[in-house]
Amino acid sequence: MDPRGKGVFLTGGAQGLGRGIVEELLSLGAKVLFCDVDVERGRATESELQTQYGADVVFFQPADVSDDEQHKAAFRAAVSQFGAVELCVNNAGIVDEKNWEKVLAVNVVCI
Numbered sequence: 001m002d003p004r005g006k007g008v009f010l011t012g013g014a015q016g017l018g019r020g021i022v023e024e025l026l027s028l029g030a031k032v033l034f035c036d037v038d039v040e041r042g043r044a045t046e047s048e049l050q051t052q053y054g055a056d057v058v059f060f061q062p063a064d065v066s067d068d069e070q071h072k073a074a075f076r077a078a079v080s081q082f083g084a085v086e087l088c089v090n091n092a093g094i095v096d097e098k099n100w101e102k103v104l105a106v107n108v109v110c111i
Contacts, residue, residue, distance in 0.1 A: 002028075009085045011092035014060070018091040033081055065090075
């Protein structure tokens with residue numbers, strides 16, 4: 001699929017692999033709304049990428065994907081921003097063996 005001009009919703013995009021995917025999609029001409037639980041890093045990433053790629057193609061929405069309402073609100077924000085989401089990347093993931101229920105909620109149960 002050619003991502004040029006397509007609206008993309010990506011979870012866990014503030015840093016690491018998620019940020020790398022956001023950058024690659026932007027470099028290929030996609031428009032991306034990414035969400036992340038780390039609001040400070042998400043806003044910083046949004047600012048850096050808007051400077052590099054343009055303020056009209058990359059957006060951050062704070063959201064904890066283990067919270068159904070926050071996750072759905074972030075997705076709705078992407079639809080509102082782009083008119084449609086043509087690619088969804090569920091990248092968010094955590095490791096915390098002491099809180100296995102949260103791990104399952106983030107890594108497996110996301111919408």
